[in-house]
Amino acid sequence: QVLLVQSGAEVKKPGASVKVSCKASGYTFTSYDINWVRQATGQGPEWMGWMNPNSGDTGYTQEFQGRVTMTRDTSITTAYMELSSLTSEDTAVYYCTRSERGGGVHFDYWGQGTLVSVSS
Amino acid sequence: DIQMTQSPSSLSASVGDRVTITCRASQSINSYLNWYQQKPGKAPKLLIYAASSLQSGVPSRFSGSGSGTAFTLIISGLQPEDSASYYCQQSHTSRAFGQGTKVEIK
Secondary structure, three states, X not given: OOEEEEOOOEEEOOOOOEEEEEEEEOOOHHHOEEEEEEEOXXXXXXXXXXXXXXXXXXXXXXXXXXXXXXXXXXXXOEEEEEEOOOOHHHOEEEEEEXXXXXXXXXXXXXXXXXXXXXXX | OOOEEEEOOEEEEOOOOEEEEEEXXXXXXXXXXXXXXXXXXXXXXXXXXXXXXXXXXXXXXXXEEEEOOEEEEEEEOOOHHHOEEEEEEEOOOOOOEOOOXXXXXX
């Protein structure tokens, strides 16, 4: 079955960076995009961007442009999301999620989420 | 950017009720609209994609309709396990989510 398994919770200080991993299994890793979504407590989900694991192409929302980097290691079917210059407003649960390419994109499988806490 | 507006922000209904949640886009998104259900401490779960297609394994009491700028999620016969937050998401340009509707059981 399709599984996306994320790395564990992180505690970071303001100004630091965090790198979250997402291990994919149960499907052909390079055939689906990986998207990253974050959700602060009590808020709705916020889409951060996407990555094509086959080509490495990425697209980031304006809010995160310049501060987020999405990468992958196809040999171990793992995607990564690195967010830099952290502030307390980056405290949230971060999810990886899979989507098909083309029109009508939807997120059919999700990781379990990784809590990132930013505090001095 | 296309803005997604959900209503209501919360509702309370009884088991067996028909529940309607609305999502409006600030400009046409054709049928590029998805619906998700999220329970506390869990990742969102895809219910409906492309406005009206039921995701595999989702109970048939969930249905979606609409196109252009106005969309609806209907729960026909609310069940206790449907207590959750529901989010719409447009996939026409970005992948932005609506602000959510919290459904509680009376």
